[in-house]
Amino acid sequence: NAGVTQTPKFQVLKTGQSMTLQCAQDMNHEYMSWYRQDPGMGLRLIHYSVGAGITDQGEVPNGYNVSRSTTEDFPLRLLSAAPSQTSVYFCASTGDRGVTGELFFGEGSRLTVL
Amino acid sequence: RKEVEQDPGPFNVPEGATVAFNCTYSNSASQSFFWYRQDCRKEPKLLMSVYSSGNEDGRFTAQLNRASQYISLLIRDSKLSDSATYLCVAPRFDTGRRALTFGSGTRLQVQP
Numbered sequence: 001n002a003g004v005t006q007t008p009k010f011q012v013l014k015t016g017q018s019m020t021l022q023c024a025q026d027m028n029h030e031y032m033s034w035y036r037q038d039p040g041m042g043l044r045l046i047h048y049s050v051g052a053g054i055t056d057q058g059e060v061p062n063g064y065n066v067s068r069s070t071t072e073d074f075p076l077r078l079l080s081a082a083p084s085q086t087s088v089y090f091c092a093s094t095g096d097r098g099v100t101g102e103l104f105f106g107e108g109s110r111l112t113v114l
Numbered sequence: 115r116k117e118v119e120q121d122p123g124p125f126n127v128p129e130g131a132t133v134a135f136n137c138t139y140s141n142s143a144s145q146s147f148f149w150y151r152q153d154c155r156k157e158p159k160l161l162m163s164v165y166s167s168g169n170e171d172g173r174f175t176a177q178l179n180r181a182s183q184y185i186s187l188l189i190r191d192s193k194l195s196d197s198a199t200y201l202c203v204a205p206r207f208d209t210g211r212r213a214l215t216f217g218s219g220t221r222l223q224v225q226p
Contacts, residue, residue: 033213042217043158044216045206045213045215090157101163102148102160107156107157108156
């Protein structure tokens with residue numbers, strides 16, 4: 001059972017480049033989200049989605065775009081990478097739209113922006 | 115004030131010790147809380163949920179104190195394998211946003 005799959009696991013970008021982090025889940029979860037994790041700051045919510053066609057901003061959305069065309073996929077796009085976006089990115093999903101239950105995380109994508 | 119605050123540690127304890135972490139939260143409307151465990155360079159995984167006064171699962175006990183707005187995690191008979199970062203988690207309520215807020219984590223190192 002794959003669960004939540006993120007690709008790539010590692011990526012190095014130059015300032016100004018764009019890229020997409022992929023996230024797919026096979027649990028038919030309606031709720032999906034993207035977090036970034038930085039030392040000493042915990043996980044911070046970037047964007048989330050409560051179903052196909054519906055997305056909303058989290059607490060640190062600037063510089064990132066998302067879309068949700070299918071239940072399974074929730075890609076995160078970096079429009080013009082900056083060194084401040086160097087971080088570990090986690091995608092997470094849950095079957096509970098109210099988010100009162102367990103979040104299932106992908107293994108993370110480590111991004112370095114030079 | 116942060117929505118969820120934790121002592122970052124590290125807590126260094128010998129095997130077999132009992133250790134407790136506290137976590138304070140700012141939103142008094144929160145009804146459910148969680149403790150997640152995160153191993154080094156891995157993704158967070160749910161350890162326990164806390165819905166009312168508390169929850170116990172083997173060596174782990176989570177308690178909720180609504181009056182003082184804190185959650186605690188007690189680990190008895192610590193094992194080397196308990197070494198990890200423990201994240202306190204609460205739901206967000208601002209502007210109808212549906213999400214979980216994570217604390218920065220408390221690092222536990224169990225030593226032989």
